[in-house]
Ligand SMILES: NC(=O)C1=CN([C@@H]2O[C@H](COP(=O)(O)OP(=O)(O)OC[C@H]3O[C@@H](n4cnc5c(N)ncnc54)[C@H](O)[C@@H]3O)[C@@H](O)[C@H]2O)C=CC1
Ligand SMILES: CC(C)CC(=O)C(=O)O
């Protein structure tokens with residue numbers, strides 16, 4: 438049966454990396470794409486980053502494929518004005534997508550594209566499990582006179598469910614990243630992690646690492662990590678950092694899961710306004726997000742693996758977009774991957 442994919446190209450490089458991804462998916466299955474304005478594009482048309490109609494269309498779809506939102510055109514410090522990123526946060530919340538999986542799998546062909554030494558990267562294969570609908574990005578915030586505040590708030594239930602996702606993803610070891618030496622929300626986080634480990638997953642090795650130390654060890658000793666589970670903002674920051682183990686943020690995909698309805702699949706990177714419109718964006722993070730959509734959204738494991746193999750093969754055969762130090766453009770990258778599919 439035809440599966441419906443809600444397509445949200447968004448802003449900046451979003452439409453440029455979405456078009457070849459649709460082409461790629463069309464080679465692998467019978468999909469019906471329903472494209473919607475989202476983020477800045479939706480603000481321009483409707484005055485809001487996410488309309489009720491688009492929320493409903495995403496809820497009805499079998500999966501949601503999103504590129505990226507945002508850009509200088511919509512940057513504002515005025516809290517009364519709409520921002521593209523509000524659409525993203527709103528959609529994740531509306532779909533109940535509390536678990537964001539960000540696999541980091543450097544391939545040997547690209548070790549030289551990373552600023553890190555080959556010996557440090559070699560053997561790295563980690564997963565960042567980022568809590569996506571709580572924490573600092575969703576807590577109370579405000580401004581009064583010359584004071585502003587954001588609140589990091591977590592309930593036991595919110596921590597339990599993401600920690601279980603982390604333990605289930607781990608074969609041997611889970612690293613829980615927090616700031617329990619300072620933050621009360623992290624102390625609760627750690628208590629819950631310890632209890633869930635003791636009661637349900639004692640066969641998995643557990644370690645706690647403070648977030649500042651984790652940021653350092655991701656660069657000095659990345660093979661020490663298998664699965665990292667952490668709160669929303671820490672995961673946001675650590676995953677962009679981890680991207681450099683692979684050589685570029687343009688390579689990192691993600692899957693957002695956990696709701697009753699469809700999953701949402703999107704690259705880790707943003708709308709890259711500095712290169713938008715030039716046709717040089719790396720589409721591989723978007724292709725790999727489509728692979729996660731096939732795997733997690735539609736249980737199409739063979740097709741997902743085929744996309745990942747085609748990406749690996751293209752890179753092994755020398756494909757290098759500008760972010761990887763080469764001169765291939767978006768169309769070249771798409772042609773190379775489609776060729777090996
Ligand atoms: N999920 C989303 O929609 C996200 C949206 N944003 C938004 O995107 C806008 C730009 O944010 P930035 O901080 O600049 O982060 P960014 O991830 O868009 O770009 C950071 C750097 O990486 C490069 N880059 C990113 N993706 C690339 C790709 N596929 N190929 C080649 N180079 C790539 C960019 O050219 C830039 O130099 C902001 O409005 C931000 O709020 C940021 C992160 C995630
Ligand atoms: C609106 C932001 C939370 C987007 C972002 O940086 C991300 O999800 O990685």
Ligand SMILES: [Mg+2]
Pocket residue numbers: 673674677705
């Ligand atoms: Mg981010």
